[in-house]
Amino acid sequence: MSAATLAAPTMASRRRRPDCDRIQAREAERQLLIRYHSHGDLAAREELVERFRPLARDLALRYTYTDEPFDDLLQVAFLGLIKAIDRFEPGRGTKFTSYAAPTMLGELKRHFRDKGWALHVPRDLQERAMAVNRETEALSKKLGRSPKVREVAKVLRCSVEEVLEATEAAASYEATSLNAPATRDDDESAALVDLLGGEDPAYELVERRDAIASTWRALPEVERQVLELRFMHDLTQREIGERIGYSQMHVSRLLRRALNRLETAAAAA
Secondary structure (H helix, E strand, O other), rough: OHHHHHHHHHHHHHHHHHHHHHHHHHHHHHHHHHHHHHHHHHHHHHHHHHHOOOHHHHHHHOOOOOOOOOHHHHHHHHHHHHHHHOOOHHHHHHOOHHHHHHHHHHHHHHHHHHHHHHOHHHHHHHHHHEEEEHHHHHHHHOOOOOHHHHHHHHOOOOHHHHHHHHHHHHHOOOOOOOOEEOOOOOOOOOEHHOOOOOOOOHHHHHHHHHHHHHHHHHHHHHHHHHHHHHHOOOOOOOOHHHOOOOOOOOOHHHHHHHHHHHHHOOOOO
């Protein structure tokens, strides 16, 4: 018998070995699930948690592009794993991982939706913002540069406007306390609240407008008419005089008197 003939069964057995291992592992998991659900064996439950700990870790790693601490993500994934173990029905013949993985991912998404966002953002927009962040990071590694908005939109099969909306929404994920230092490197720097705000000149402008409006209503009708013709219709003093039947000198006096009244009212406001 040749060496090739002797080697052939060995190679075939090596190919069959991983399949056998997977079948044996699935059967062991099924037996553990039956022991837990049928007999309340808590030891079987703990063993299932340990078996699927690597899967929970892999799913939690998908969200490390966020600012959420990885330990928190891992705890959320474990919570989803325990829920999957408790709710799974061994008698249905479904593969446990096909049920457990979506359950853990759902728990992670719920964590970001309910606890991670500082401001209220619709669920679909939250998920799109997370997808944009994930694809932006992936494209950055692939392209060696920051991807353009249209490149991210093409991968996600959405419009450029939707990507921009998601990017803007991502700013709502985390809020900073106004009492926090203005710079991260110096805990003794001024607080953000000390650097915000100031006197708004618009408030003074509103007060002046109110005072001028009140004075305007109190002006004689001829003075209001002269002001309107001069500043709204851009007529010269001579043209105004011809229209209302006054001399240019008298129009000049009317303008000066009306403007002095309005200026005094604005200064007093």
